[in-house]
Amino acid sequence: MSDVRIKFINDPANITAELLEGYVLAYADKVKLGGENIVVRAHAKSDDKVAIVTLGGAGHEPALSGFVGQGMLDASVVGDIFAAPGAQRLFQALQMFQREAGILLVVLNHSGDVMSANMACQMAERAGIKVKQLMTHDDISAGIDLPIDDRRGLAGCVPLFKVLGAASEEGKSLDELLEIGNRFNDNIATLAVATHSCTHPQNNAIIAELPAGVMEIGMGQHGEGGGGRQPMLSADETAEIMINLLLKQLKPAAGAKMMLIINGVGATTQMELNIIYRKAHKVLEAKGYQVVASRIQEILTVQEQAGFQMIAGLMDDDHINYYYKQADAPYWTTIG
């Protein structure tokens, strides 16, 4: 049974501040705090390029601040555990990155984040700050081909940061970045599975308890139920079900070039993630698709939730090019 009493924390009220402090101390060559709960690059990108900014609650480390760095994000605005940062702090970050080239604000579709982003952008507009929003909605747990508003943003935002960051370093305009990002978003899908839910590290609340031996396909990144509870299956069986659901959404053309990422959400071992990846990759190959970008890594975690997110995408040559450009964030490095 998970329990905050087995977690190495101090005062629960200070978790977010302390985890960010530790993070920027450890990676001081790449990131620093630009303000309270605002992580920025240690060496800022030049002002003539569009700034890429995102926001989201803490408790998902290394996301989202782990991807602040050269060739990826310029800033991550952090809320308290599982909570949106609030419009005020976000507006502060937008003021900090005000520039003629503009700011692209990447928002994961979660109601609190969306609300903060809408309000901060409204304030920014009144203050003459050029900013546009790009919403991510990669989750398909609510169903295939649903309107994007009904789909949450999961870990698919991370490869999106990679692509946008590279395109922005190249000097693409705000509108060009929006187009590149939307094209990536429309061709990416994520599905999560959990075998053990998480506790909220500040109040010990168990979010959606799962009985032993049961897995839930579609569980969100705060433990919210996705509906697909079933008895636990083997790695191969689970991977096959999930990759086939993702393919149903993506509808790849014959021989399509694809991205496949397995994201561990906290309590599932790298050993298991490798085994899952193996099967999903083989299914794609057997169907004649070409895996051109791949990764097995904890990129967005959910405390001690066990399980993973499987992220698949259709990659065009433009996206492949940006995916392999140089990046140097603490949790994503590409030599380029």
Added chain:
Amino acid sequence: MNTLTTDNFRAMLQRAYACIKAREDEFSKLDAITGDGDHGTAIVSAFSAAIKASEKDADFKTMLNDMGFAIMMETSGSTSTLLGAFFLGMSNGCAGNELDANGVKALFNGGLANVRKQTKADVGDKTMMDALIPAVKAMDDCSSDDIADLLSAAAKAAKKSAEDTIDMIAKFGRARNYGERSKGSMDSGAASWATMFGAFAG
């Protein structure tokens, strides 16, 4: 009252703040039934930031804009985002320093339109929208040229609709997880917004 001036509106705000402050604990207790129990504190601190900003000498439109900004800059959370959006939206809808009945309707419709951009909640979802939407609709439906009539129609509609939330099942926010258990008490946001409209009417 044939026109609403900046000073009239300042007086309305002061009344609303006093009435909300008087019921602060009640709103928090209602919120604690299905939420984190901070709605009373949140709405009072948001309103207090707005009041402070409204005391500066400014035209009507600027004053409303500054109130919205002050709420957003000094407080955080969904309560303040929604109230901040309301005043910013009223600023959008505000045309002049002396508003006639149609001007007042445009003012409140501007507020509602901007809150709608922040939340998809509608009437029947057991949120503050259960007070706001019927209040603005009642103003629109009121054919009187007397602004006092508009405000009192809004107050009446907001009060009745907030009371209707007692029998509703929450469909938004954290309260949604309580399902049937969310029945039996008034939504805290509907209660505080209805209080505001009640105080606006005097």
